[in-house]
Amino acid sequence: MTQPAEHAGGRARTPIDRIGATVLNELVQSIVTGEFGPGDLLPPESVISVQFGVSRTVIRETMKRLQEKGMITVAQGRGTHVNPSTSWNVLDPSVLSAMISNDSTLGVLDDLSVVRSALEAAMAAAAARTVDDDARARLREDLDAMAECVDDSAAFREADLQFHRSVMALSDNALAENIARVLIKHAVGSDRFTGVDPAHAFELTLAEHEKILAAISSGDAEAARIAMSEHILGSWTRRRLPSKKRS
Incomplete structure (x- = not known):
């Protein structure tokens, strides 16, 4: 079983990987199902953070992963836009699974x-x-x-x-x-x-x-x-x- 990581001060914390897994999967599902369509602007980090009850650090890491999957484009000062499916990495396990399940x-x-x-x-x-x-x-x-x-x-x-x-x-x-x-x-x-x-x-x-x-x-x-x-x-x-x- 994965042990919690520790802060510099020694206090144990749950790794971002585990905290953000549900957030990442739900956002992938939301994009695949069209809840957020191509060109749509995702809510700000602060709003998503409150919605999922996680820190903005987790949301920031989640956005990086969505970007790696080709699902979003983050533009400084212009927000985060959803990419069309032709830009997605469809061989990514979570993307492909979501596409098939929906x-x-x-x-x-x-x-x-x-x-x-x-x-x-x-x-x-x-x-x-x-x-x-x-x-x-x-x-x-x-x-x-x-x-x-x-x-x-x-x-x-x-x-x-x-x-x-x-x-x-x-x-x-x-x-x-x-x-x-x-x-x-x-x-x-x-x-x-x-x-x-x-x-x-x-x-x-x-x-x-x-x-x-x-x-x-x-x-x-x-x-x-x-x-x-x-x-x-x-x-x-x-x-x-x-x-x-x-x-």
């Missing part, structure tokens, strides 16, 4: 699936170009693990993710892998992303993974790219929940 139209998850499919398709193609016997055995082992737990949804989903992680690792593209892992990590915890699996969904998923494995194993980069892209987009389409239309 994604009533499923537009964010639609876009996430498109980006993920492009990244993982490129990584599957790269894996096919350098495939060897060890890589084939690794992917076959992952696929067999999926087949063994087809009646256990939680175990099957984890085995599914492990197959994708293996393809990513075999691609030797650390940047694409890191981005894809962030997207997956913050999507899989959402009920909207999980959706509702249709009948025989896991059998369909197994067949799609078999196709990916066959393409990679044969060294056919283009077939691997297509198979991975079709699997990710098709899987999302199958389980996607009905949603509100985008405005």
Whole structure:
């Protein structure tokens, strides 16, 4: 457990990190949901300080973090303005989680699936170009693990993710892998992303993974790219929940 930091005089205090976490998360939520829209001026530090019952030091630190996330611009003498979503660091965990949790139209998850499919398709193609016997055995082992737990949804989903992680690792593209892992990590915890699996969904998923494995194993980069892209987009389409239309 994190111990309280101490003032120079020796008196213990709670770290700003812990005090400001709730404030930061609530402000991120307020911006993502549009309570404060692009171009809006945030209230002064003194007002936010009173609103949350924390010191202005905490609010100042929170503003720095929001600025690091690309959500606000602080201009001396002109106040703090909210930035449009195109300026946000959408790979920041708190920003991405807030976007997904407030994604009533499923537009964010639609876009996430498109980006993920492009990244993982490129990584599957790269894996096919350098495939060897060890890589084939690794992917076959992952696929067999999926087949063994087809009646256990939680175990099957984890085995599914492990197959994708293996393809990513075999691609030797650390940047694409890191981005894809962030997207997956913050999507899989959402009920909207999980959706509702249709009948025989896991059998369909197994067949799609078999196709990916066959393409990679044969060294056919283009077939691997297509198979991975079709699997990710098709899987999302199958389980996607009905949603509100985008405005």
